[in-house]
Amino acid sequence: MNRITQLFNIQYPIIQGGMIWNSGYKLASAVSNAGGLGLIGAGSMYPDVLREHIQKCKKATDKPFGVNVPMLYPNIEEIIQIIIEEGVKIVFTSAGNPKTWTSHLKANGITVVHVVSSSKFALKAQEAGVDAVVAEGFEAGGHNGIEETTTLTLIPMVKENISIPLIAAGGIATGRGMLAAMVLGADGVQMGSRFVASTESSAHDNFKKTVIETGEGETQLTLKELAPVRLIKNKFYNDLQELYTKCPTKEDLETLLGKRRAKRGMFEGDLIEGELEIGQIAGLIHDIKPVDEIIKEIITEFELAKKEVTTF
Known part of the structure; x- marks a missing residue:
């Protein structure tokens, strides 16, 4: 058990990215059922749709799951209210100031994680009272840091500046990538692209096929x-x-x-x-398969890579 598995009460320190148009309840519940932490991507959902996905996710898994909330959306207050009403216990916030909602969410018994792209914002998130941060290098898909800091340099720099748990994101899709991030100081990893190319992802099949051809x-x-x-x-x-x-x-x-x-x-x-x-x-993702298989593969490769590294 490490700081991330303890924080979320999960088996493996693997968090699925809460990506717009890819992360419905089917993907989130599948990741949680496989031992990671699944996230519903609220960014692509109207409030009533989000409520429906949360309710379906609760039926599909008895394991912890969360909701990813980009804070720049106009109906943010309604979204936060639904999350509280539905008893969601974990929220990942991004694209905005963590001070805005962190204390309100925590007052309602919710674990809060904020996504950052620099040490400066990681410190601001820690000061705002979040429970952990995701430090995302510019290798990541979707919306990203303007500074173009790579995961390899970002993780140790953020680690040097904060004391709360650190999750690495950006360019991680394998067990080896996960081990590398943890050697650099991360307590866990967040993967988006790998889970896009899964059976349970809500992405269109055309897009999934394009991802594995990229x-x-x-x-x-x-x-x-x-x-x-x-x-x-x-x-x-x-x-x-x-x-x-x-x-x-x-x-x-x-x-x-x-x-x-x-x-x-x-x-x-x-x-x-x-x-x-x-x-x-995406250049390292070659197949579309069920989430359960993806996570087993990642953990097997992680354990093998760990043994290989210790033989030096």
Whole structure:
């Protein structure tokens, strides 16, 4: 048992990323049932849909699970209220100031974890009273830190600055990656991309297939002027790069982005005009399989790698 398995009362220090359009109750409950911590991604759900997913998740698992809440969404107050009403015990917050909701959530008996991309924000999260932080390197898929700090350098720097438990994210999809992160000082890992390519993920099959076909160098961090996001290079991405050659204003970028592009890409399977968010580690993901198999594979590889390292 380590600080993360103890904090969440789980078997393995593996947390599934609460990704928009990928993380419904089926994925969250499957990860929790397999010994990790599953998260429902509230970012892509209207409040009533979130309530439904929480209720279904409670029926699908008797193990701990949580909800990931990006704080920049307009109906945040309603979402927080639903989480409290439904008795959710773990909340991961991101994309906002941890001071805003941490004390309110903790007053309602909820364990709070905040996602950061720098030591500065990790310290702010610790000061705000969170129970742990996720430090996410820029290898990660989806919305990301503007500084482009890699996981390899970020984890030890954050570790040096905080005393609360630390979860590593960004570029981790295997047992070896998990061991490396923990050697650098992490108490556990959060994986997103690996769980996108799972049977239980709510992503469209077109997107899942694209993820396992995505090779090294085929994703890029872009849209820094709005909110940095790592995307697979498709037609939409190429249109974006062409617009950048014309020195666009923020408004020009917003116009091209439009609305619901992430939903079109990841949930509806539009591989041409949709936003396809995935991490650099996609180049190491070659199959779509059930969550239970994925976690067994990660733990087996982790134990093997640990033995190999100790033979030096």
